[in-house]
Amino acid sequence: MREGSLKLRPYLDDVGVMIGLEIHVQLNKLNTKIFCGCPLDYHDDEPNTHTCPVCLGLPGSLPVINRKSVEYSIKVGLALNCTIEEHTQFYRKNYYYPDLPKGFQITQYDYPIASNGYINIEGEDGEVRIRINRAHMEEDPGRLVHEGGSIERSKYTFIDYNRSGVALLEIVTEPDLRSPKEARRFLDKLRNILGYLDVVDTTLEGSMRVDANISLAGGSRSEVKNISSHKGAERALLFEIIRQKNLLRRGGKVVQETRHFDEARGVTVSLRTKEEAHDYRYFPEADLGPIRVADWAPGIQETLPELPDARRMRFVSNYSITDDHARSLTSEKQVADFYEQVAAEVDSKLAAVWIADVLKGELNYRDIGIDAFSSEYMVALVKLVAGDKISEQSGVEVIRTILDEGGNPDEVVAAKGLLKAGGDIVTTAVVEVIEENPQAVEDYRSGKPEAVNFLTGQVMKKTRGRADAKEVREMIIQRI
Ligand SMILES: [Zn+2]
Secondary structure (H helix, E strand, O other): OHHHOOOOOOOOHHHOEEEEEEEEEEOOOOOEOOOOOOEOOOOOOOOOOOOOHHHHOOOOOOOOOOHHHHHHHHHHHHHOOOEOOOEEOOEEEEOOEOOEOOOEEEEOOOOOOEEEEEEEEEEOOEEEEEEEEEEEEEEOOOEEEEHHHOOOOOOOEEEEOOOOOOEEEEEEEOOOEOOHHHHHHHHHHHHHHHHHHOOOOOOOOOOEEEEEEEEEOOOOOEEEEEEOOHHHHHHHHHHHHHHHHHHHHOOOOOOOEEEEEEOOOOEEEEEEOOOOOOOOOOEEOOOOOOEEOOOHHHHHHHHOOOOHHHHHHHHHHHHOOOHHHHHHHHOOHHHHHHHHHHHOOOOHHHHHHHHHHHHHHHHHHHOOOHHHOOHHHHHHHHHHHHOOOOOHHHHHHHHHHHHHHOOOHHHHHHHHOOOOOOHHHHHHHHHHHHHHOHHHHHHHHOOOOOHHHHHHHHHHHHOOOOOOHHHHHHHHHHHO
16 A cells, blocks of 8 residues: 555655546446437437437426436446445536536536445555545536637537437546556556446547546646546646646746646646636436435445456466466456456466467557457467467467458468477488488588588478477487
């Protein structure tokens, strides 16, 4: 834990970095929006085609809570080690913004669905616990599309209400993060957990949107809004630290403000300098009564899958693999499932090396998922290498070929002639080469050791490179 750590964090620790995150997670695996029956699967459809009076906020329309959205939110809350209270309540948060036509957002205020949790992450110097203040449910507003692609340059703005009313879970951390890298690791870990829970498709655009609060040395904090990628969050925070640090060094003062991250330029720009004292006039959403969720939680707790941390520890003890390998293999549920299928058939340590070190690297390089490779192929491949039928180098070539051109391991090995030559073939070749080259044999015997290189080369030629050159060399020396 952080308290026990004495190691200084170079560069960042001297300025007392404090980072807190608010992550808007779209529960996009639901079939419908949070308060109406509009379908969620809108990403390929025309703007404003998935709307109804409820999600457009037309007068007189009444929201009806999507029961599954509550279940999913409790599920996430429990996975984040939160407390689920007796009951939860929705509020109206009143403000006007064009993406919110009814003039208020239905959200939670007191009585959020989940509170007081935590996630452990790999910090700069060991495992650290990042506290979760709360997770609350709310509706997503519509989406503003700025003509020309940028807030500053656009002359006008479109509004797409397809997103309006999608269930969001806003996860709010305490300011426990100490560096941009930790923030990114936190986000990655959160994404992994959400993936295990199967409540969010994190590959969809806008499925995880991040607001980051950052302050140095206990000074005022700036808030960077609406960062859409984990890498973007890391870059935005790094930029903010340097900006605030330079400001302080020049004797300036960090003002509390809201900033926007310009992904293309890698800079944050001020949106609103003086945060107006918000009076949202929260009041309970009278159209949705309090929901008693205390009885739901135990049943949902039972449906929780084994989560990444628990699975990692089990991998280390069950399969005798390193913590690094286990961490890599459990970072995505599909990869962990894949590994377990392979490890059931072949040596678990060898399987870990081939999947974590080789296959994952090749997949990352091509930016594709584990489903591009079958676990049966991996079993076959590990068997080929373990049985000394192909070299490790050939094993890598087999994986690359399958990913790029298709085929299965046996086909690729046959087509590329990767099978190591069997002992008999090599022995025969050695005998033949010695017979066919008496002059070289004579040279070696009369004190010219380099003659053996020539003979080795001849054997390699005869076996079309499938013999082990070092072994061949020794076999020749033994025989002459
Ligand atoms: Zn609707």
